Amino acid sequence: MAATKEQKELKANAEDLLAYNGKDYDDWLEEKHREVVSENIPLLMNLLKKERKAAGTGTASQNS
Secondary structure (H helix, E strand, C coil): CCHHHHHHHHHHHHHHHHHCCCCHHHHHHHHHHHHHHHHHHHHHHHHHHHHHHHHHCCCCCCCC
């Protein structure tokens, strides 16, 4: 998906603000990715638990 002019400007502004505060944009973005994953660990674990339970009953699709 191509970024719009507004999205490019928003990113440039964020990069400038982060740089002003001594932070690297890519490092900050990686931190945000980690936060999203970490915040959703309970959801992921519940989904895995349900998948395991369903696989035990023979109703889950298996990728073999």
